[in-house]
Amino acid sequence: xxxxxxxxxxxxxxxxxxxxxxxxxxxxxxxxxGPNGAGKSSLLSLIARLMDKDSGRVQVDGLDIDTTRSEVLxxxxxxxxxxxxxxxxxxxxxxVGFGRYPWSxxxxxxxxxxxxxxxxxxxxxxxxxDRFLDELSGGQRQRAHISMVLCQDxxxxxxxxxxxxxxxxxxxxxxxxxxxxxDELGKTVVLVLHDINFASWYSDHIVAMxxxxxxxxxxxxxxxxxxVLSSIYDMEIEVQEMDGKRIGLFYA
Amino acid sequence: xxxxxxRPALVLVALAIVALIAAAAFMTLxxxxxxxxxxxYRGTKLLGLCLVAYSIAVSxxxxxxxxxxxxxxxxxxxxxxxxxxxxTVIVFFFGFGAxxxxxxxxxxxxxxxxxxxxxxxxxxxLFLRGHxxxxxxxxxxxxxxxxxxxxxxxxxxxxxxxxFQNLQDTLFASFNRIDPTLLGVSFALVLTASxxxxxxxxxxxxxxxxxERAISLGVPYRRRVAMILGIIAVLVAVSTALVGPVTFFGxxxxxxxxxxxxxxxxxxxxxxxxxxxxxxxxxxxTVLERVFAFDTALSIIxxxxxxxxxxxxxxxxAAR
Numbered sequence: 001x002x003x004x005x006x007x008x009x010x011x012x013x014x015x016x017x018x019x020x021x022x023x024x025x026x027x028x029x030x031x032x033x034g035p036n037g038a039g040k041s042s043l044l045s046l047i048a049r050l051m052d053k054d055s056g057r058v059q060v061d062g063l064d065i066d067t068t069r070s071e072v073l074x075x076x077x078x079x080x081x082x083x084x085x086x087x088x089x090x091x092x093x094x095x096v097g098f099g100r101y102p103w104s105x106x107x108x109x110x111x112x113x114x115x116x117x118x119x120x121x122x123x124x125x126x127x128x129x130d131r132f133l134d135e136l137s138g139g140q141r142q143r144a145h146i147s148m149v150l151c152q153d154x155x156x157x158x159x160x161x162x163x164x165x166x167x168x169x170x171x172x173x174x175x176x177x178x179x180x181x182x183d184e185l186g187k188t189v190v191l192v193l194h195d196i197n198f199a200s201w202y203s204d205h206i207v208a209m210x211x212x213x214x215x216x217x218x219x220x221x222x223x224x225x226x227x228v229l230s231s232i233y234d235m236e237i238e239v240q241e242m243d244g245k246r247i248g249l250f251y252a
Numbered sequence: 253x254x255x256x257x258x259r260p261a262l263v264l265v266a267l268a269i270v271a272l273i274a275a276a277a278f279m280t281l282x283x284x285x286x287x288x289x290x291x292x293y294r295g296t297k298l299l300g301l302c303l304v305a306y307s308i309a310v311s312x313x314x315x316x317x318x319x320x321x322x323x324x325x326x327x328x329x330x331x332x333x334x335x336x337x338x339x340t341v342i343v344f345f346f347g348f349g350a351x352x353x354x355x356x357x358x359x360x361x362x363x364x365x366x367x368x369x370x371x372x373x374x375x376x377x378l379f380l381r382g383h384x385x386x387x388x389x390x391x392x393x394x395x396x397x398x399x400x401x402x403x404x405x406x407x408x409x410x411x412x413x414x415x416f417q418n419l420q421d422t423l424f425a426s427f428n429r430i431d432p433t434l435l436g437v438s439f440a441l442v443l444t445a446s447x448x449x450x451x452x453x454x455x456x457x458x459x460x461x462x463x464e465r466a467i468s469l470g471v472p473y474r475r476r477v478a479m480i481l482g483i484i485a486v487l488v489a490v491s492t493a494l495v496g497p498v499t500f501f502g503x504x505x506x507x508x509x510x511x512x513x514x515x516x517x518x519x520x521x522x523x524x525x526x527x528x529x530x531x532x533x534x535x536x537x538t539v540l541e542r543v544f545a546f547d548t549a550l551s552i553i554x555x556x557x558x559x560x561x562x563x564x565x566x567x568x569x570a571a572r
Contacts, residue, residue, distance in 0.1 A: 152468075
């Protein structure tokens with residue numbers, strides 16, 4: 001369980017995360033949605049200690065992120081941001097192997113190697129494992145990074161806009177994979193999404209943010225309502241039900 | 253094992269052999285007279301060259317790791333300019349005699365302390381007090397470099413021409429004038445820095461992945477980078493105080509190491525860079541001294557080659 005109390009972060013005088021209180025239960029997929037500049041990515045970065053908060057508290061399974069050693073947290077929680085640039089030349093297997101660092105401090109044991117192969121297999125990267133990252137397409141590279149995060153074998157996985165720059169097919173495959181990670185591996189996945197329909201189709205819970213605050217946090221069906229969505233995005237959004245899933249229509 | 257796995261190890265072995273040959277040639281070629289004297293005299297020189305090669309190579313590798321940039325070297329932080337400024341200030345206020353009269357150990361001590369202090373201040377100010385932008389730090393370093401250079405230039409213009417000429421002579425890097433009495437203390441400083449480095453060496457590869465990934469993988473980022481910057485400061489200060497300012501040498505050997513190894517992991521790049529540094533300095537010095545009977549030109553040649561590599565890297569980076 002991730003417990004966030006009164007979390008605030010300012011850039012200059014404007015708060016980008018403004019007194020957030022939120023509890024994210026263990027298990028399942030939670031999507032954070034909201035308009036641009038709502039503070040979604042900042043919230044994720046604050047939880048994962050990539051950014052220093054101004055005030056408030058964050059606990060991951062009872063471990064306070066301020067007082068817990070970074071290496072201990074790295075065995076509980078991992079984060080992947082959008083920026084995938086790496087200055088050195090690595091193969092997919094090298095990159096995935098870095099996921100074992102919190103457990104092995106760089107000296108891979110036989111058990112670590114097995115975990116690496118498992119993570120590579122989970123993303124169907126076997127054929128690409130010995131290729132260099134700069135030889136891969138954007139979608140393949142994204143999969144390699146996800147594989148590294150899964151290899152870190154943390155209970156909590158944070159993904160910041162994992163669908164960025166992916167076409168429809170790759171985006172859908174990525175979301176299926178995230179669902180599998182939650183269902184088969186028992187991960188708690190928290191992700192920032194722009195596409196409300198992907199969020200609706202694949203998540204268990206949705207957290208909606210606006211201007212640095214949480215405006216809604218509830219199971220999918222409660223958020224995917226015309227009036228709720230309209231108030232989050234300040235625009236008309238219709239909702240239709242298909243196969244028991246709710247789809248927002250906002251193209252007209 | 254596939255070739256990719258074996259290549260860096262083979263390269264390291266080959267480099268070690270070449271470095272040994274260079275050292276042997278340096279010790280024995282053209283030796284006349286008492287062997288005991290020659291071995292001691294050249295041995296201390298060899299030790300000095302190795303120490304300088306090690307310091308410059310390691311500090312450059314680490315600096316590139318923490319900045320995530322393959323064309324930076326620590327000298328860009330204004331170290332060379334500060335060295336020039338310290339000497340210029342001494343000569344300007346106390347005359348050239350002072351530079352000669354002050355015992356070398358005291359001079360060395362002052363230079364190391366000033367340069368390490370400057371770096372620590374800069375790193376602390378820009379990096380640890382909330383700002384955390386490494387690029388800002390590098391930029392400020394460059395600006396300080398320009399400031400130091402201009403201050404030195406200003407004082408040098410007002411100086412008595414003879415003092416200026418004598419000063420100028422001491423400002424060019426010379427691998428030939430390493431003072432043997434400074435080796436002990438230099439060695440101790442470099443050893444201390446290296447022991448600290450050894451304890452955190454496992455996190456270097458992870459740092460290369462960038463700040464966010466390093467934190468996610470559990471590296472205590474700020475503390476770790478501060479420590480590495482401290483190690484760099486000591487290494488650069490020692491090597492600059494020993495031989496004078498060298499700008500592109502580190503870039504030369506580290507770039508070569510990357511090309512030869514084809515594998516950016518530190519367990520290969522660190523030793524390969526050090527060995528290449530030793531080969532360049534010791535081998536180059538041997539060839540120049542024994543074959544061409546030149547004296548202090550090595551630094552010029554090395555800086556020329558390093559400069560070429562720097563331009564090459566810039567152009568290649570721009571083309572990408």
